Amino acid sequence: MPTINDVARAAGVSPSTVSYVLSGRRPISAQTRARVQAAIAELGFHPHAGARALASSKTNVLALVVPLRVDVNVPVIMQFATAVVTAARTHNHDVLLLTKDEGTSGLERVAHSTMVDALIVMDVEKDDVRIPALRRLKQPTVLIGLPGDPSGIVCVDLDFAAAAAETLRHLAWHGHRKIALVGPSPAVYRRGTSYAERFLAGFTEASAELGLETMTHPCEPGQEGVKSCLADIDAELPGVTALVVHNEEALRPLLDQLRATGRRVPEDISVVAVCPRDVALGMPIPLTSVDIPSHDVGGLAVETVMKLLDGRHTESIRLLPPTLVERDSCGSPARQA
Amino acid sequence: MPTINDVARAAGVSPSTVSYVLSGRRPISAQTRARVQAAIAELGFHPHAGARALASSKTNVLALVVPLRVDVNVPVIMQFATAVVTAARTHNHDVLLLTKDEGTSGLERVAHSTMVDALIVMDVEKDDVRIPALRRLKQPTVLIGLPGDPSGIVCVDLDFAAAAAETLRHLAWHGHRKIALVGPSPAVYRRGTSYAERFLAGFTEASAELGLETMTHPCEPGQEGVKSCLADIDAELPGVTALVVHNEEALRPLLDQLRATGRRVPEDISVVAVCPRDVALGMPIPLTSVDIPSHDVGGLAVETVMKLLDGRHTESIRLLPPTLVERDSCGSPARQA
DNA sequence: CTCTATCGTCGAAGCGCTTCGACGACCCCC
DNA sequence: GGGGGTCGTCGAAGCGCTTCGACGATAGAG
The missing domain is CATH 1.10.260.40 (lambda repressor-like DNA-binding domains)
Structure with a gap:
């Protein structure tokens, strides 16, 4: 060499x-x-990267912390990761991949040993134990998601509250008045994953504003979970004409279940999903959906990190506006009669 | 600090x-x-990692090159990646994430600038342009997959030929004689992705050995691809009683299509899948399958890299034996009448 | 009781790069 | 035509660590 x-x-x-x-x-x-x-x-x-890092105190490497749990959203995470890598490369940075299961000590290890210039952390929870540690690091950090107390840390994410409002506006515009939210599994709420709560809050608020008759219900994974969730919804909100589904895993079984019970989409019941584009398109019927733009959020996270590294100022919370794309799963209840 | x-x-x-x-x-x-x-x-x-790297010529970092294409197998890749990270950590190494789209120059960049001690490369193709470059690097490399000419590079993977033989043996033992292989999409074969070819070769060879009447057919993605694939199979091999499906994407639409045309699994037709365990379990019927053990292959890749870094010798090709797990998608054609 | 190993520690020389201060050379302006 | 800038380049000092050779001290061998 x-x-x-x-x-x-x-x-x-x-x-x-x-x-x-x-x-x-x-x-x-x-x-x-x-x-x-x-x-x-x-x-x-x-x-020589090491020599450079030693002399300049810059590594040109970003840490990306991904959840290792395989239970949810694996493709979404992968999309994030590749988006982050790609964006980082355009800024001449590389990405060190860490898993969430190393916890706080993993973050401190890479930060203190000066392996990275900054960190991007996914899958943050409400009272994430890593937050205080992150605040103490000398490297800037960007969270994907929103912890309970975001002070002192920069966060980026999709605006899930606005997304919820968007789905309701769309359905209301079609004439729906009785709408149910099929939410993530109770485990997700229990973990305090902020996007679930933000969506829920947005849903409830928009519902009130629009004067709709709505309900919300978490949904356990699997065919059984979907079945019981639908039963509960029918019991609590008879005559429901539209479903907002914020649960990727439940989407497919839900559509199966509706078909199995003879309810046609969108003739008998409308469905709006909140999920990545390709998931919405991969369903038996292309679903009207609010996109979860992993790619854009990943890119935004990197842009934000770069801003911080340049010493430029940035708002401490940056939420991407949601986009609703109309496809084939929404009709008017008028026609449904 | x-x-x-x-x-x-x-x-x-x-x-x-x-x-x-x-x-x-x-x-x-x-x-x-x-x-x-x-x-x-x-x-x-x-x-200080940089100082250490400078003085010792060791970074304790591995490069992992993942395909960025979103079209196939995203969860599998993610599983790989986390397996690699986890295994690397047990050897006190970290993982730098690279995407395939940076190509040869990306590999050379991280290798020449001494950012990593070794590389693990996924998604290798038959005549992968990166192979010659990898041979020239001073860092050891482990491929996941098998290129046309693996000389001078260490490769690890699942033994797909043995996996194919295993599926046929299982079906033959159940009494099936007419069996079709639903393969990956033509695009995968065109790319020269070795696992597809190895599976195909193993299938053909085992078929001859067992004296079976078989055929093979690639399968385009989507509902349409599956429909036409099934039609072709019925035309070419009438009375087919079992399907070996080596195509994760096609699995779900295929089962839908079979049900839609009134063929029950396993009563009317048996199905053996080649896919990750959780995919096999996530289908409407738990599928008998040969597992794609991303986790183990990732772990093996890391073990192999560590061996090479220690200067220990290792066989240049290490194939993991397949495991077939019996579930609910296979019956005997006798009962099928 | 000397002679050689081994043990435990230190000092110094780098590893390859960045960066600061210095210093000619040159240009422009009055 | 001298004074003040800017331009372009160099030398040297480190960045924080590893590693080699050296060296006293202790121990075992003869």
């Missing part, structure tokens, strides 16, 4: 000049720059 | 002694060791 000294010698300049060519932090004449670049190309020189 | 000098001072020893306590590369008296460890704990010292 050639070093900066080899390049300097080959180009007939001093090592510091090579460094300045590389970083652009001082003016270098065009000729010198050309000679240096030629030498770099010829020798196939790549600066 | 305290440095090794701070620790040394606090413990009343020289920095080199601290280093030897940390690395264990020279004998240190029990008292001294205790004092040093106390100082480390008290100061919260973590060695």
Whole structure:
């Protein structure tokens, strides 16, 4: 492996000049720059990352902490991860992958040993034990999601409250008045996963504003969970004409169950999903849905991190506005008669 | 951030002694060791990763290259990734996440700049352009999958040929004689993804050995692809009594299609899937399947990398034996009448 | 009781890079 | 035509760690 000294010698300049060519932090004449670049190309020189980190206190590496739990949303997480990697690369950064199960000590390990310049943490919970530790780190951190107390940390996410409102507005516009929310499993609520609560809150508020008759119900995973959830809904809100489904896992069994009981979508009952685009499209009927734009959120997280690294200011909470895409799972209750 | 000098001072020893306590590369008296460890704990010292890498030429970081294409197998890839991270951590290594779309230059970048000690590369194709570059790297590499010419590189994977044989043996034992393989989409074959070919070869060979009447057919994604695939199979192999499905995406639509056309599983037709356990269990009927053990393969990849880093020898191709688990999707054609 | 190993520790030399201060050379302005 | 800038380059000092050689001290061998 050639070093900066080899390049300097080959180009007939001093090592510091090579460094300045590389970083652009001082003016270098065009000729010198050309000679240096030629030498770099010829020798196939790549600066030693460790040496660089040592001298400059910058690693050009981001930590990304993903949940390891396999129970939910695996494709979403993967999309996030690739979005983060791709975005990071456009800013000349790499990504170190950590799993949530290393907990606080994992974060401290990579931060204290200066392996990374900043951290992006997914799957934060309401009273996430990692938050206080993150506040103490010298590296900036961006959370994907919203903890109970976000003070001192920057957060990005989809605006789930607005998403809920959006689904209700859409259904109301179609003429629906009796609408039920099929939520995530109780386990998700128990964990204090903020998106679930924010969606719920948005749903309830918009429902009141729009004067709708609504109810909400979590949904256990599996065919059985869906079956009992639907039964509860029919009991509590007879004549329900539309379902808002904020539960990826339940989507498919729910549609199966509706079909099995002879309720056609959208003729007999309308469905709006909150899920990634490809999930909505992969269903037997293309579903009207509010997209969960993992890619955009991942990109936003990286942009935000870069801002912080540049010392630029940023709002401490950035929520992406939701987009509802109309497809084939929504009709008017008028026609349903 | 305290440095090794701070620790040394606090413990009343020289920095080199601290280093030897940390690395264990020279004998240190029990008292001294205790004092040093106390100082480390008290100061919260973590060695600077860059400095360490510079001085020791070891980063304790592995690169993991994942496909970014979202079209296939996302959960499988995620499982791999977490398995690799988890296994790497048990060997005191971290994982740098790269996407395949950076191609050869991405590999060279991280390798030449000494960001990683070794690489694990997923989703290798038959004539993968990255292979020659990988051979040239000074860092050891482990492929997950099998390229056309694996010489000079270590590969690990599930033994897909044996997996195919296993499915046929199982079906033959149940008394099936007419069996069709529903393969991956043509695009997968076109890309030269080796697992598809190895499975196909194993299927054909075992079919001959067992004297079965079989056929193979790729399957385009989506409901339409499945429909036409099934039609072709019925035309070419009338009276087919069992399906081997090596195509995760097709699994669900295939079962739907069978049900829609009134063929019961397993009464009228048996199905053996090749897929991750949880996919087999998540279907309307728990499927008899050969597991794709992402977790184990990921772990094996890391073990193999560690062996190489230790300078230990290892076979250049390590294939995990398949495991077939019997569930509810297989019956005997005798009963099918 | 000396002679050689081994043990336990230290000092110093780097690893390859960035960055600061210094210093000619040159240009522009009055 | 001298004074003040900017431009372009260099040398040297570190960044925090590992590792090699050295060296007293202790122990075992003869």
